[in-house]
Amino acid sequence: xxxxxxEEKPFQKVMKVEGVSKAFGGIQAxxxxxxxxxxxxxxxxxxPNGAGKTTLFNIIMGAYAPDSGRVIYKEKEIQGRKxxxxxxxxxxRTFQNVELFGSLTALENVLVGRHVRTRCGxxxxxxxxxxxxxxxxxxxxxxxxxxxxxxxxxxGHSRSVDLPFGWxxxxxxxxxxxxxxxxxxxxEPASGLNAxxxxxxxxxxxxxxxxxxxxxxxxxxxxxxxxxxxxxxxxHQGRRLAEGSPREIQxxxxxxxxxxxxx
Amino acid sequence: MYKRLVFIAVIVLTGQVVSNPYDLxxxxxxxxxxxxxxxxxxxxxxxxxxxxxHAAFFGLGAYTSSLLTIHLDWSPWLALPFTLVxxxxxxxxxxxxxxxxxxxxLGMGTLAFGMIxxxxxxxxxxxxxxxxxxxxxxxLTLGPxxxxxxxxxxYLVWGIVxxxxxxxxxxxxxxxxxxxxxxxDSERASAAVGIxxxxxxxxxxxxxxxxxxxxxxxxxxxxxxxSPQTFDFLMSVKIVTMVVIGGMASVWxxxxxxxxxxxxxxWLHVFAEYEMIIYGLILVVIMIFLPQGLTRGLLDIxxxxxxxRKTLPKSHEG
Numbered sequence: 001x002x003x004x005x006x007e008e009k010p011f012q013k014v015m016k017v018e019g020v021s022k023a024f025g026g027i028q029a030x031x032x033x034x035x036x037x038x039x040x041x042x043x044x045x046x047x048p049n050g051a052g053k054t055t056l057f058n059i060i061m062g063a064y065a066p067d068s069g070r071v072i073y074k075e076k077e078i079q080g081r082k083x084x085x086x087x088x089x090x091x092x093r094t095f096q097n098v099e100l101f102g103s104l105t106a107l108e109n110v111l112v113g114r115h116v117r118t119r120c121g122x123x124x125x126x127x128x129x130x131x132x133x134x135x136x137x138x139x140x141x142x143x144x145x146x147x148x149x150x151x152x153x154x155x156g157h158s159r160s161v162d163l164p165f166g167w168x169x170x171x172x173x174x175x176x177x178x179x180x181x182x183x184x185x186x187x188e189p190a191s192g193l194n195a196x197x198x199x200x201x202x203x204x205x206x207x208x209x210x211x212x213x214x215x216x217x218x219x220x221x222x223x224x225x226x227x228x229x230x231x232x233x234x235x236h237q238g239r240r241l242a243e244g245s246p247r248e249i250q251x252x253x254x255x256x257x258x259x260x261x262x263x
Numbered sequence: 264m265y266k267r268l269v270f271i272a273v274i275v276l277t278g279q280v281v282s283n284p285y286d287l288x289x290x291x292x293x294x295x296x297x298x299x300x301x302x303x304x305x306x307x308x309x310x311x312x313x314x315x316x317h318a319a320f321f322g323l324g325a326y327t328s329s330l331l332t333i334h335l336d337w338s339p340w341l342a343l344p345f346t347l348v349x350x351x352x353x354x355x356x357x358x359x360x361x362x363x364x365x366x367x368x369l370g371m372g373t374l375a376f377g378m379i380x381x382x383x384x385x386x387x388x389x390x391x392x393x394x395x396x397x398x399x400x401x402x403l404t405l406g407p408x409x410x411x412x413x414x415x416x417x418y419l420v421w422g423i424v425x426x427x428x429x430x431x432x433x434x435x436x437x438x439x440x441x442x443x444x445x446x447x448d449s450e451r452a453s454a455a456v457g458i459x460x461x462x463x464x465x466x467x468x469x470x471x472x473x474x475x476x477x478x479x480x481x482x483x484x485x486x487x488x489x490s491p492q493t494f495d496f497l498m499s500v501k502i503v504t505m506v507v508i509g510g511m512a513s514v515w516x517x518x519x520x521x522x523x524x525x526x527x528x529x530w531l532h533v534f535a536e537y538e539m540i541i542y543g544l545i546l547v548v549i550m551i552f553l554p555q556g557l558t559r560g561l562l563d564i565x566x567x568x569x570x571x572r573k574t575l576p577k578s579h580e581g
Contacts, residue, residue, distance in 0.1 A: 061455065087457030099452035101445040103512075111438075112445045116457035118438050122466055125437035126430050136437070179457055 014039040014183055014214045015060070020069030020079075022055055029055040031238045032069070037183070042205060042215045044225045046249075047235035048259065053218045054096065056235070057185050060216075061093055062086045073183070088116040092181040094172045096188045096218075102161035106152060106171050109160050110143040113178030143178060150174040150204060166197040173204065183214045190221040202228050226250065234258070270428070274421045278414045287417050289529065291485065294420035295478045296521035300505040301427055301514065302474030307503070308511035309435065310467045311447030312362065313370045316377025317502045320472040322384055322494025323350045324479025326391060329400045329489060339403050339484050346480055347473050354472030355465060362464040365450070377499050384491035396490025403484045416485050423481070424518075427474060431514050434470075443467060444512070508549055510556025519557045 015037040022030040030052045037043045045053050058064045060071055065080040072078070078086055092113075101109050118139055120132045147153050150170045155163060160171055169189060176184055186205075190198045202224050205215060219225045225232065226246040234241040234249060236258045242249060249255055281287055303317045327349050331342040361372045384391050391397065402411035403419070410416040434440050442463055445453040454460050483489050501524055509520020527545065531538040553560025 082459070083454045084457045084459045087455070092457075093455055095452070095455070099449050099455070101448040101452065103448055104441065104444055108441055108444075112441050112453070112458070113456050115438065115442060120438040122434065122439055122470065125434050125439045128433060132437070139438075175456060 012039045013037060014074060015216075016070075016072040017056075017060070018070045018072065020056070020059060020066045020071065022052075022059060022064060022066050028238050030059070030066070033235070033238070033240050034069075035233050035240065035243060037214055037216060038230065039182075039214055040209065040212060041230035042209055042217055042228050044217045044219060044229040044232045045235060046219065046222075046225060046232060047241070050237070051235040052238040053235060054187065055238075057093065057187055057216075057218065060086075060185060061091065084116065087179055087181075090180070090182040091185065092176040092179045092183075093185040094169075094176050094187060094189060096191065098165070098168045098172050100160040100168055100172055100175070102159065104160060105157050106147065106160050106163065106174075107140070107143055107156040109171055109175050110146055110178045111139055113175035114139045114143060116179050146174045146177050147171075149177070149207070151200070166193050169193060169197075169201070170204065173208075177208070177213075181213060183216065184208065185216045185218075187218050188220060189217070190219055190224050198224055267425075267429070270425060274418070274425065278417050278421075284412060287414060289525065291417045291420050293522045293525045294417070294424045295482050295485075296502075296505060296525050297424050297518050298420075298427055298478035298481075299475050299502045300509060300517035300521045301424075301431055302471035302478075303502050304506045304509075304511065304514070304517045305431060305434070305443070305474075306467050306471040307506055308513065308516070309440070309447060310443040310464060311450075312464055312468065313366075313503075314373040314468070314471070315370050315496075315499050315503065316373035316375075316380070317471065317475055318494045318496070318498035319377045319380035320350055320354060320475035321479045321482070321498065321502075322380060322489075322491070323353060324476030325483035325489050325494070326384060326397070326479075327476070328480045329397045329483045330390065332401050332484075333397060333399060339401060339480075343480055347476055350476035350479075351469050351473045354469045357472075358465040358468040362461060362468060374496070374499070377496055381491055381495050384494060391491070394490065396488060398488040400483050400487045400489065402487055411485060411487065416481075420481055420485075423477065427477075428514055435514070439463075447512070504546065508546060508556060510558035510560075513556065513558045516556050516558040523557065 013036045017036070018034050020030055020033045021028070033052070033056065045056065047053055055064070059066050059079065062078070062081050062083045062085070070077055070079055073089060073091065078089065101112060104112065118135050120135055124132050144153070144156065147156055150173055152167060152170055152174060155167060160168060163171060169192070173186070173189065190201055193201060198221060205217070205228055209215060217225065217229065229246055231243065232246055232249045233243045234255050241258055242252050242255050244252070277290065281290065299317065299321055303314060306312050306314050324346055328339060328342040328346040331337045331345060332339050357376055361369065361376065364372050385393060402409055404410065408415050410419050442453065442458050445456070445458065446460055446463060450460055505520035505524045506517060507520070508523060509518065510516025527542055528538065531541050534541050549557065555563070
C-alpha cells in the first residue's frame, strides 16, 4: 500500500471537485459544489437527507456524469469515466446499504475486491499458467492480511450473508481496501452499527488513514464525524453551506440553523 | 483429482458395459445436452444472466458445420474451428446490445433472438432446406474409426464433456469465476469494485455460445441429418430447465439436469398420452421440494440424515 503521508507531500490535494452541478428532472441535486480533499485526511460530508451527498459520491465514482463542473483526481479529470477505470486509478467505495456478494465467502468478497490489481483472464484461468497460480496465491495472502486488518480474520470462510450486520460493514470496507485505493469513499459506514461497533469503526478509519489512505466520509453519526474528521463539508439542498474543521462547523450559526430547520 | 478419476472410470465402464446401440445413443445425447447445460449454467447459474435463446447457438453450430461439409465438401474437422469462430462472433454481436438489458427484458431479448434464428433455419429454404432440414451430413471419422454408431461417438462426446468440465471448473475457481459469481449477487457492487461488467457478460455469453456450437457440431455429424425443430424455442426452455433442475451454479448439476431431462421422456413412454402431464408434474415436484436443484437438494438430504444419525436430539443450530 502506498504511503503518502501529509508530512512527505505537504499541501497536496488528492482530489479537487470544481463547480459540480447535477439535476434530475426538475430537482437540482447539486448546485455548483466545489471543495478539495487533502491527501491523508479524513474529509467528511454532512447534511440533511436530500442534501446531495449520495449524488456527489455517484459523480465521483463515475456512476453519473455531472451536468457541469470537473472532478480532478491527482491532476487528472475523471468525470464521466467508467467506474472500473476510476477504481483502477485508486478510488474505491462502500455503500450506504451494505452491498456484499452474499453467496461468496468473506475471503472471496475481498478477493473480488482485488480484481483491478490482478489480471488473470478467461484463457489464463483455463491454462493455469505458473504466473496465474502465483498471482492467486499472492492475492489470497493479501486478502487474508486485509481481513486481519479489519478484525475479521476468523470469518474468512463464512458466507458473507451469514455474518452479523456489523461484520458485514467491516467486510465491505475490507473489500474496498483490497483494490489498494488512495482515496476511499465511505457512504454512512456507521449506520446500523451499535455503540461498540461504531467505536471500533472510528478506530479502524483512523488506522486506514494511518496507512496513507485518504477518506471521504458521508456520515450522520455526528460524534463519530466530529471525532475523526480533519475537515467537514456541509451540504444543504445541493449547495455548499459551509466547510471547515469540526470545531468551526460546530460553532457555525448557519449550519446550526440549517440542521434545526430555522434557515 | 479423485472426482475426475471416478468420472473417467464411470465413462469407460459404461462404454464397456452398455452394448445396445439405442442405449449408447441415448447416453451420447445426454453428453451433448450436458454441454448445452454447462454453457448455459456459466451464463445463467454463475453470472446470473438469463438466456432463453440458447438453442439458437446449438442450431447455428449444427447448421454451419453441416453446410460447410455438404456444400463445400470440407472435412468436418476443418469445419469445426470455423464453426466455433463463426458462432462465437454471432454470440459476440448479439451480446453487445442484448446484455445491456437485465432481468425479464434480457429474457425477452434472448427469446426473440432464438425465434429469429429458428425462423431463418425454417424459411431460408435454398440454404437450410427449410422444414425438411439437411440430410447427408458426413459423419466424423478419424482414420478407420467412424463416430456415427456404437461406442465411438459415446467416447468422443463424453471425452469432450470431461474436458469441458475441467475448463469450467478452472474458470469458476479463478479470478474470472469469482467475478462472474459477484455479478450474479450484485451487479452494482461488482461494478463498484472495478469489474468491467459489460465486458465480462459478453465474454461469458460468447463462452456459452461456443460450447453450444460445439454440441451442435457433434450432434449434426452424429445424427447426420438436422431439421429446425431440434433447435426451437422448446429446446431453449429445455436447456434452461436442465440448468434449474440440475442446480444453478453447479457443474455437476448440469450433468444431472441433462441426464434427467434426456431420460425422463424415455421412461415416461409407458404412460403414452399422459407423458407430458407426468413430466410436468415431476418438474413441479422437484422445484417445490428441491428448489436449489437436484444436486444441492440431494446433498442436503444426505447431510441431514448423516448429521441426524450422529446427534439425534440436536435439531437446530445456534
